[in-house]
Amino acid sequence: xxxxxxxxIFILFVLSGCQEKREGNPLKEAISQIEKExxxxxxxxxxxxxxxxxxxxxxxxxxxxxxxxxxYKKQSEKEELADVHLIFLKENQIINDYYCxxxxxxxxxxxxxxxxxxxxxxxxxxxxxxIGNYLLHEISYEELPEADFSNSVFLGNSKIEGLMNSGLILxxxxxxxxGWNVAKAFTETDEVSEELLIDKxxxxxxxxxxxxxxxxxxxxxxxEEFIEDYKKLIHEIQSRQSNASIYxxxxxxxxxxxxxxxxxxxxxxxxxIFNELLKKMCEEENLYYLDIYSVLADENGMLPDKASYxxxxxxxDELEKIVQYMKENAKL
Amino acid sequence: MRKILCCxxxxxxxxxxxxxxxxxxxxxxxxxxxxxxSVFEGDLNKYxxxxxxxxxxxxxxxxxxxxxxxxxxxxxxxxxxxxxxKEVLQTISERLKKENKSLQESYSSYNPDEVVKxxxxxxxxxxxxxxxxxVSSDYQVIEECIQSYIKK
Numbered sequence: 199x200x201x202x203x204x205x206x207i208f209i210l211f212v213l214s215g216c217q218e219k220r221e222g223n224p225l226k227e228a229i230s231q232i233e234k235e236x237x238x239x240x241x242x243x244x245x246x247x248x249x250x251x252x253x254x255x256x257x258x259x260x261x262x263x264x265x266x267x268x269x270y271k272k273q274s275e276k277e278e279l280a281d282v283h284l285i286f287l288k289e290n291q292i293i294n295d296y297y298c299x300x301x302x303x304x305x306x307x308x309x310x311x312x313x314x315x316x317x318x319x320x321x322x323x324x325x326x327x328x329i330g331n332y333l334l335h336e337i338s339y340e341e342l343p344e345a346d347f348s349n350s351v352f353l354g355n356s357k358i359e360g361l362m363n364s365g366l367i368l369x370x371x372x373x374x375x376x377g378w379n380v381a382k383a384f385t386e387t388d389e390v391s392e393e394l395l396i397d398k399x400x401x402x403x404x405x406x407x408x409x410x411x412x413x414x415x416x417x418x419x420x421x422e423e424f425i426e427d428y429k430k431l432i433h434e435i436q437s438r439q440s441n442a443s444i445y446x447x448x449x450x451x452x453x454x455x456x457x458x459x460x461x462x463x464x465x466x467x468x469x470x471i472f473n474e475l476l477k478k479m480c481e482e483e484n485l486y487y488l489d490i491y492s493v494l495a496d497e498n499g500m501l502p503d504k505a506s507y508x509x510x511x512x513x514x515d516e517l518e519k520i521v522q523y524m525k526e527n528a529k530l
Numbered sequence: 531m532r533k534i535l536c537c538x539x540x541x542x543x544x545x546x547x548x549x550x551x552x553x554x555x556x557x558x559x560x561x562x563x564x565x566x567x568s569v570f571e572g573d574l575n576k577y578x579x580x581x582x583x584x585x586x587x588x589x590x591x592x593x594x595x596x597x598x599x600x601x602x603x604x605x606x607x608x609x610x611x612x613x614x615x616k617e618v619l620q621t622i623s624e625r626l627k628k629e630n631k632s633l634q635e636s637y638s639s640y641n642p643d644e645v646v647k648x649x650x651x652x653x654x655x656x657x658x659x660x661x662x663x664x665v666s667s668d669y670q671v672i673e674e675c676i677q678s679y680i681k682k
Binding site for chain 1 (some may be wrong): 605632
């Protein structure tokens with residue numbers, strides 16, 4: 199019979215914020231945190247974790263290994279056999295976790311096999327979402343640092359191209375093309391390499407995918423077709439980036455002049471209809487909806503004339519507002 | 531006699547051109563001159579080094595220097611100034627031509643005014659190691675600006 203004390207060490211990988219705060223050796227700080235045993239979540243942890251440490255540090259692989267060893271040692275000193283479950287988080291998303299058995303002396307990554315906790319020798323399959331929900335409860339959304347876009351990719355039409363060229367989020371990757379729409383999601387190619395744009399999603403693993411489509415589809419006779427095509431694209435991205443959060447950006451407002459012209463179906467009325475459909479799609483598909491429309495629209499629901507050269511594409515000042523909104527609303 | 535004079539004139543012209551092409555181009559200065567012309571409708575954002583390479587989609591090239599001015603309001607306006615080896619510039623030149631053509635297609639149904647700008651883009655290797663690509667509303671002004679800079 200194993201004497202198990204399940205020790206959950208929750209290490210918050212809040213990269214940007216922590217890097218700013220961090221001074222000295224992060225590993226030493228982490229060890230110091232463990233030794234102080236300052237943070238206990240006994241009442242809140244829904245599973246078999248008796249003790250839980252929260253360490254706000256950015257650790258590399260070597261540091262993680264050493265941390266595991268220190269944790270073992272500490273539990274050994276207490277003359278208890280310990281199982282250690284380390285969960286590495288970034289902005290509340292589990293990016294990796296390890297189960298370490300002191301008795302067996304090994305440590306395995308559980309990233310791809312789901313959560314497993316050991317209680318008196320029994321193996322229990324845990325619900326990954328439950329842990330996520332607990333953490334969301336413990337750390338309020340407002341307390342989370344602003345969104346980090348370094349592992350993000352933006353896909354979309356000329357609006358995304360504008361965002362890219364603004365240089366406001368240079369750390370992200372961009373897959374965009376003027377005139378791209380969801381009907382051409384799987385056929386549109388890069389201007390130079392002629393590679394399918396959708397295949398660029400495979401370049402690396404992202405934790406956030408932002409999608410901006412709809413402007414070039416406003417003239418479609420059946421908006422439902424837009425949603426159906428959009429869903430196909432989303433499902434494809436989900437299959438290629440299974441760990442990423444998906445954010446759907448609303449269609450931006452246009453100027454009064456553009457609305458009155460109504461060319462290619464670009465009117466305020468259509469934009470509102472499409473945005474409602476997008477919002478509904480996000481609810482159904484469990485995606486995040488970003489209401490950029492409300493960020494840019496004036497009291498009449500229009501893009502102010504001074505906010506754009508062509509009444510459609512926002513100038514840099516407006517793009518800054520969008521980026522700030524996303525920093526505050528795309529933290530997960 | 532006239533023929534000889536003509537030959538002399540042509541030789542002198544070519545010689546002077548050759549001399550001017552050897553002028554050391556300072557990309558930042560040329561960029562400033564270009565941006566000060568009033569042939570850009572948008573407010574172009576300026577980038578250098580890695581950011582410029584990334585946004586110009588030229589990360590796979592070995593460049594000595596790059597400056598990019600690009601519009602964020604979905605206009606096609608752009609200035610790319612590059613210093614690199616001659617062979618590299620040739621390859622980049624071909625790539626920019628291809629990109630330009632593709633952009634013309636993208637803009638054709640969407641903003642035809644931009645197609646005109648793209649068709650009239652200036653793409654030149656102005657010295658052995660310097661390339662300029664410029665999409666603006668008046669290519670003649672841009673060409674005059676380049677010549678004026680070279681003759682400075």
